[in-house]
Amino acid sequence: MPRMHRDRVTKTPRERRHGRIRLTVQIMAAAVMNGYAAGFLRGKIYTGKSKAVCVPVLNCYSCPGALGSCPIGSMQAVAGGGKHKFSFYVLGTLMLFGTVLGRLLCGFLCPFGLIQDLLYRIPLPKLSMPKAADRLLRYLKYAVLVLLVLLLPVLAVNRFGIGDPWFCKYVCPAGTLEGGIPLILRNEQLKNLADTLFSWKLGILAAVMTGAVFISRCFCRYLCPLGAFYALFNRFALYQMHVSEQACIGCGKCEQVCPMAVDVTKHINGTECIRCGKCKAACPTQAITSGFLRQPNQQKGTNHGTES
Numbered sequence: 001m002p003r004m005h006r007d008r009v010t011k012t013p014r015e016r017r018h019g020r021i022r023l024t025v026q027i028m029a030a031a032v033m034n035g036y037a038a039g040f041l042r043g044k045i046y047t048g049k050s051k052a053v054c055v056p057v058l059n060c061y062s063c064p065g066a067l068g069s070c071p072i073g074s075m076q077a078v079a080g081g082g083k084h085k086f087s088f089y090v091l092g093t094l095m096l097f098g099t100v101l102g103r104l105l106c107g108f109l110c111p112f113g114l115i116q117d118l119l120y121r122i123p124l125p126k127l128s129m130p131k132a133a134d135r136l137l138r139y140l141k142y143a144v145l146v147l148l149v150l151l152l153p154v155l156a157v158n159r160f161g162i163g164d165p166w167f168c169k170y171v172c173p174a175g176t177l178e179g180g181i182p183l184i185l186r187n188e189q190l191k192n193l194a195d196t197l198f199s200w201k202l203g204i205l206a207a208v209m210t211g212a213v214f215i216s217r218c219f220c221r222y223l224c225p226l227g228a229f230y231a232l233f234n235r236f237a238l239y240q241m242h243v244s245e246q247a248c249i250g251c252g253k254c255e256q257v258c259p260m261a262v263d264v265t266k267h268i269n270g271t272e273c274i275r276c277g278k279c280k281a282a283c284p285t286q287a288i289t290s291g292f293l294r295q296p297n298q299q300k301g302t303n304h305g306t307e308s
């Protein structure tokens with residue numbers, strides 16, 4: 001059974017400083033990617049040239065402020081089109097970002113990640129998932145990626161040979177929040193078109209947002225297809241984290257603060273770490289370090305964060 005608990009609230013100055021910096025980066029990234037303010041007022045999406053460029057995180061194409069395209073949406077749109085092409089441009093972009101940063105993108109740049117982080121700050125008791133269920137549910141996001149993003153748009157087609165963007169159309173809560181709701185609020189025509197499907201999507205959004213209040217980053221952990229994609233790169237990405245065996249005193253503070261419930265001292269470079277840096281800020285002995293292509297604390301100890 002899931003257990004309710006109170007989240008640790010006392011933070012050190014180092015943790016507070018890190019929290020402020022990360023929040024600022026997250027807000028700035030969301031604002032830059034959705035900087036077309038006029039779109040929110042008019043209830044219309046931006047259609048300028050920058051829309052041909054993919055952003056590296058989940059950010060709905062139909063958000064009235066979006067200046068770029070969502071990679072997951074683009075991939076489905078190309079795959080589901082009449083010619084069922086594969087978008088090498090999108091795949092290449094994602095692989096490049098994954099190879100350099102891994103899931104740092106989830107921890108610092110994703111607007112839907114920011115929304116979940118803010119929801120988790122609501123001071124209500126938090127839920128600890130039983131380990132077995134948590135481990136099983138984490139595989140769901142890979143099923144979402146393979147089935148809803150890659151296969152169904154190509155295989156389930158109409159009589160014209162065109163497939164639906166299954167993830168965007170039937171699941172994506174970020175799309176409902178950033179695109180569907182603002183457009184419907186400002187656009188009378190669209191308001192009249194809101195149907196059962198939109199109600200279904202609202203239900204999914206409500207479930208995910210409620211979940212995020214009690215389970216940190218629940219969408220990233222269990223459902224996000226882009227998180228699943230970047231997870232595959234974490235172990236090999238240029239950006240890596242390290243735990244010094246000699247400096248670590250086994251106090252467990254890193255694991256208490258980790259929003260992804262990572263076994264920090266053993267699997268910090270595994271698939272689930274979103275590189276948020278909270279463990280690094282909380283560690284009293286500064287045993288955790290991070291950086292590009294280097295293992296900063298190897299002189300002091302061994303890097304043992306290589307398993308997923």
Ligand code: SF4
Nearest residue numbers: 258273274276277279
């Ligand atoms: S292991 Fe550290 S950096 Fe990774 S998600 Fe957990 S707290 Fe964030």
Ligand code: SF4
Nearest residue numbers: 248249251252254283
């Ligand atoms: S917080 Fe630092 S010292 Fe404590 S267990 Fe984690 S890595 Fe080790």
